[in-house]
Amino acid sequence: MDPSGYESTDTSGLIPFIDNDVFDFAYGDTDNDERIIDAQYGSTALYVDGEDKLFGVNFADGRIKGYELEFYGSDKTFSAMFCRGNEMYGVNDFEPVGAEIVIDNATGLMWQQSDSLEGLNWEEALAYAEGLELGGYRDWRLPTAKELQGLVDYTRSPGTTASAAIDPIFSGTGITNENNEADFPWYWSGTTHENWENAEWAAYIAFGRAMGYEDSAWTDVHGAGCQRSDPKSGVLSENTTDFTYAASLDGLGGGYYQTDAPQGDAARVYNFVRCVRGGADGPDADTDGDGLTDWYEYNYASDATAMGAKADSDGDGVSNEDECTAGTIPTEEDSYFHLAGFSGSNSVESISWVSELDRTYTLEMSTNLTNGFTTVESGIATTAPTNTYLLDGTADAAFYRVLVE
Template sequence: MFGVNFADGRIKGYGLQLMGQDKTFYVQPVRGEVYGNNQFVDNNDGTVTDQASNLMWTQDDSGEGMNWQQALAWATQKNAENYLGYNDWRLPNVKELQFIVDYSRSPDTSNSAAIDPIFNTTVISNEAGQDDYAYYWSSTTHVSSNGMGAGGSYVAFGRSLGYMNGSWRDVHGAGSQRSDFKTGNASDYPTGHGPQGDAIRINNYVRLVRGGVSDAIHTGGSVAVVNPNTGGDTTQPPPSDSTTPDGQQPPQEALSACANQTENSSCTIQTPQGDLSGVCLMVVNNSLACVPENAPLN
């Protein structure tokens, strides 16, 4: 069963039993129009329009993995090329990306990606050596509890692998939404990261979108600060004060290291244990902070 973890903002598959007992979950009732009924139309020009959201998607994905900054640059490159006749492609935000998931499909139930077959989806070899489908970057930054923005949100259109009990397994299910480091080296995480050993790839795939955010895909109480050329955003709480969601602020050293710097520029934080190298990234309240390499995702 899929559920939303409101502690960290991720969407995950959950088992229905624990130690032989039925699990219990909280429920948030809703009424009104059913969410997620896509109306895809093949435009026969390499694009697919979802008439449910009025967004246009590329029928093909990027065909190769790239880190988050490279993904934003790739969108800019495609616009310069007037890709498929348009110059306003961008990375989708995470809600737009999740909106095209087909939860009736998966590698283990339909031998496919969790998306309508109107889309072309590259086959990859996953950490367990299986034919699989990639994680896809969104433009949304996953802001951690300390205000750092080292992680970007992605949607797994294939197995959502984690390393548990000595082997790789599909711990969260095709269609889950998690986060990955924006930059770094995946080989530094041979057994994944976090409590479920989430597979760290860093070089994830991209499916571009164009059009404004649809009325069918509300952003709720978050504010997306978007670069209109690339779709890069940081999803933040509604403006109130200078604190992060849990009342903390990024360390002053991290803010000072990026004073008079631009986003994605190199930075160094001086600590009692020595210098830490990192990258200036947008965190809460449109502030730049130096995010060390291998900073925690949550």
């Protein structure tokens, strides 16, 4: 719970953005001229654009920002939390899947390679993800704040690499920011940023400059790669009490900023979307050993141990286990592995079946079921969403079946 604007000094009813039953945590010391939200923890990541900012996590207000090392003329101090082991944590292992999808083998998440191409409010962003069909998949969603933050490449920024702070395997739409500069968007997460008054804001990650209106000028106040929040909907207006409008330095562009933020954080209602699917620790992990991968269970039940392998969640006559094998969606009754049709007149010339990404198939034939099936071809690569196999037409009458390898 974000206590920004909280007027009391009593923090007993506040909930920090860290498990304080496990970790020691303290809000800012108001008796020592600190704000409640002065609880920033430093990291090892310096902002690559000038390196005068250190990225840190604020466990009081839930934001990740680049903090100026010399803050208002004095040296900025941070709390510290130390760790050891697993030096590969957070290192992405990206692999393209066709032209539209990128899989991160380090996390098991599958990402949209491009983006929404336009800014959307949060409700529109949810609807965009719900309606997205990409690479044969229809189960795309907004990423959580943690998932989206995991895409940030702190070696890149608009000012140093003329790119967004993300691996160049991804493409992104260019924008013009509040200072009339060529820039890159902020992207919505599906995570609500709750404060002590309401839940009307959602977290976003700035893959472009994190603009603010400070000292009567628009500037990159917190760095590409920071995490902040914006209103989920509405129209920012000069007449609101929360936001003020300011033109850019040359009189072009301009935008709204938060009047109660010390560095005048820019406020936007329309941010971009990069969708994700999957989840858990990796594509092949299976925590409960039921034959359903964690990725599969997490994606369709939001819990790596929630689905029953032999159950039929969508009532289409196919078990969750068989749908997992086929790569189909166990919560949609019209998504299941089946033959899509035949072509030909006197003899069958082709056979088609519904297919999915990351699957290969075997086609078998039998002219007499009592003698069993023989393999026509194995290792047939997917051409999702439908495969069509051309037959040689030598059999006057035959039975065919397709197996998922």
